[in-house]
Amino acid sequence: MSALLTCRSVRARQGDTEVLRGVDLELRRGEVAVLIGPNGAGKSTLLAVAAGLLPTSAGAVERGGRVAAAMQKPALARRTALANVELAISWWEGRRRGGRDDRRERAMSALAAVNASQLAGRPAGSLSGGEARRVHLARVLAVEPDILLLDEPFAGLDPSTRADLLYDTASAIRSERRATLVVVHDRAEAWALADRVLVMTRGRIDAQGSPRQVFEHPPTEEVAEFVGFTGTLDEGDSVLRLRPSDVELDPAGPISAEVLRRVPLEDGVRLDLSTPKGRLVTVAPEPAPEVGTVTRLRVTGGVRFPSERAPAPDDSASALLSGADGSRTGTPASRQEAGR
Amino acid sequence: MTFIWQGVREAFSMLLHPTPDLLSILRVTLELVLWATVLAMLIGLPIGLVLGLGRFRTRRVWLGLANGGLGLPPVVVGLFVALLLFQSGPFGGLHLIYTVRGMVIAQTILALPIVIALTATSVQAIDPALLQQAGALGASRWRLGGFALREARIGVFVAAMAAMGASLSEVGAVVLVGGNLEGETRTMAGAILTSLSGGYYAEGIALGILLLGLTFLLAAALTVVQHGSRSTPTSSVRYLSTARR
Numbered sequence: 355m356s357a358l359l360t361c362r363s364v365r366a367r368q369g370d371t372e373v374l375r376g377v378d379l380e381l382r383r384g385e386v387a388v389l390i391g392p393n394g395a396g397k398s399t400l401l402a403v404a405a406g407l408l409p410t411s412a413g414a415v416e417r418g419g420r421v422a423a424a425m426q427k428p429a430l431a432r433r434t435a436l437a438n439v440e441l442a443i444s445w446w447e448g449r450r451r452g453g454r455d456d457r458r459e460r461a462m463s464a465l466a467a468v469n470a471s472q473l474a475g476r477p478a479g480s481l482s483g484g485e486a487r488r489v490h491l492a493r494v495l496a497v498e499p500d501i502l503l504l505d506e507p508f509a510g511l512d513p514s515t516r517a518d519l520l521y522d523t524a525s526a527i528r529s530e531r532r533a534t535l536v537v538v539h540d541r542a543e544a545w546a547l548a549d550r551v552l553v554m555t556r557g558r559i560d561a562q563g564s565p566r567q568v569f570e571h572p573p574t575e576e577v578a579e580f581v582g583f584t585g586t587l588d589e590g591d592s593v594l595r596l597r598p599s600d601v602e603l604d605p606a607g608p609i610s611a612e613v614l615r616r617v618p619l620e621d622g623v624r625l626d627l628s629t630p631k632g633r634l635v636t637v638a639p640e641p642a643p644e645v646g647t648v649t650r651l652r653v654t655g656g657v658r659f660p661s662e663r664a665p666a667p668d669d670s671a672s673a674l675l676s677g678a679d680g681s682r683t684g685t686p687a688s689r690q691e692a693g694r
Numbered sequence: 695m696t697f698i699w700q701g702v703r704e705a706f707s708m709l710l711h712p713t714p715d716l717l718s719i720l721r722v723t724l725e726l727v728l729w730a731t732v733l734a735m736l737i738g739l740p741i742g743l744v745l746g747l748g749r750f751r752t753r754r755v756w757l758g759l760a761n762g763g764l765g766l767p768p769v770v771v772g773l774f775v776a777l778l779l780f781q782s783g784p785f786g787g788l789h790l791i792y793t794v795r796g797m798v799i800a801q802t803i804l805a806l807p808i809v810i811a812l813t814a815t816s817v818q819a820i821d822p823a824l825l826q827q828a829g830a831l832g833a834s835r836w837r838l839g840g841f842a843l844r845e846a847r848i849g850v851f852v853a854a855m856a857a858m859g860a861s862l863s864e865v866g867a868v869v870l871v872g873g874n875l876e877g878e879t880r881t882m883a884g885a886i887l888t889s890l891s892g893g894y895y896a897e898g899i900a901l902g903i904l905l906l907g908l909t910f911l912l913a914a915a916l917t918v919v920q921h922g923s924r925s926t927p928t929s930s931v932r933y934l935s936t937a938r939r
């Protein structure tokens with residue numbers, strides 16, 4: 355598969371702040387790549403640079419086709435949903451635009467692709483947040499770009515609307531002729547959409563691979579924390595990062611822990627625990643121990659990283675995977691599989 | 695109080711039996727309003743658009759100048775334009791002093807800051823995300839400008855109304871540049887001034903009532919045009935209803 359979008363060592367600034375600090379990225383025809391990362395990591399800036407809306411301060415962006423981007427805010431013009439999609443097509447085609455009938459057919463097809471045909475005649479001002487997002491998405495699908503960029507297409511929606519739109523989007527954006535990059539905040543959204551997940555922190559892409567690869571085997575502690583490995587056990591020459599599901603309360607377990615905080619959840623209680631080697635989080639069924647109680651637990655998974663205090667790791671511990679574009683993305687030193 | 699009723703009666707009488715003088719005043723007034731408004735819109739809309747959308751260094755200075763221009767004293771503008779157009783002035787050879795065209799120039803200068811400032815303000819009020827989205831979908835600068843004007847159409851409409859209102863009611867500049875010559879450059883506002891200074895209060899009131907009527911008539915016409923464009927079903931809705939049939 356050929357690369358339609360290539361970023362080489364791209365740097366970019368927003369005002370006085372350098373937001374992108376050497377991003378390498380390849381986007382191939384037919385794939386859907388999902389970019390996730392904490393707030394302020396530079397995801398939207400990377401999208402704006404890829405779309406040509408923001409200049410780079412260094413590096414190069416090569417585009418093998420035309421780019422259409424759906425920005426984060428679904429801002430629609432004061433006209434009907436259908437007219438908004440038609441307007442997008444006329445912007446896209448400029449002087450080469452085809453006939454009005456053709457534009458309408460394409461606009462209606464795009465609205466149908468995101469299950470929004472019934473909104474066609476509605477004025478933009480009367481659309482709900484979820485409906486506006488559907489029209490916003492239809493707008494970029496209608497222009498049939500070679501490279502499609504979506505910036506947080508599900509932001510600000512209630513869970514049920516978001517889920518509906520997520521499933522519709524997952525099928526609507528797939529095309530063998532197109533390369534797609536979607537910025538999302540949520541791991542569930544990445545699972546639903548991505549062929550490849552890219553994790554961005556502090557202006558760089560720190561990890562990339564299939565959703566399973568990235569979420570199960572994060573290459574750095576920072577990425578691990580972002581993808582849910584929030585617990586830490588310091589074991590001298592290594593650090594074990596653990597998800598809540600990797601920690602089980604067990605009266606016969608080898609680790610002693612004090613309950614620091616309880617937060618009731620739909621399916622149990624989230625417990626923040628303090629151990630002599632670090633803090634952990636778990637979700638336990640009711641009745642769960644109270645704050646201040648000392649309990650025992652075992653860990654059943656997690657990813658291990660060399661400690662910063664430890665001597666330089668050997669080759670096996672620092673094995674690095676080459677990302678699809680040749681950039682360095684690491685794997686954890688080892689994956690803890692057995693119970694401890 | 696009697697001269698007020700006299701004025702009202704005279705206004706109706708003038709309307710029912712218009713004299714050649716009144717028709718000339720009406721013609722000059724409408725000609726001045728039309729040309730000054732059209733010229734101010736033609737020159738002011740692109741400038742307002744650039745100031746509203748542009749991101750260049752001196753933008754604020756120009757916006758400040760446009761806003762400051764809203765308070766331009768008409769008499770001072772009239773004085774400068776008259777000095778430029780006098781036979782002995784730099785543009786004397788154009789023979790525009792004491793002509794309707796000269797008055798149009800003065801009135802356009804007065805209406806221009808109104809159009810520029812109101813257009814820039816209404817364009818600036820457009821959601822920046824909408825303009826950014828247009829750019830992200832490949833809209834050219836020309837298309838973006840046209841789209842911004844359309845989105846800001848209420849502000850543009852207000853700008854046209856304000857320019858027109860200023861041209862209708864202005865006295866100082868047009869009298870200085872046009873000379874208030876009977877049958878040639880006398881406007882409604884100039885005629886009111888002449889009537890009052892001659893002690894013909896009833897005639898002045900009658901002309902005032904006519905000027906008010908004209909102002910409301912033109913405003914109503916523009917409002918009808920504006921509402922007409924909003925209430926007409928868009929082509930897409932017509933398409934949908936056709937498709938459903």
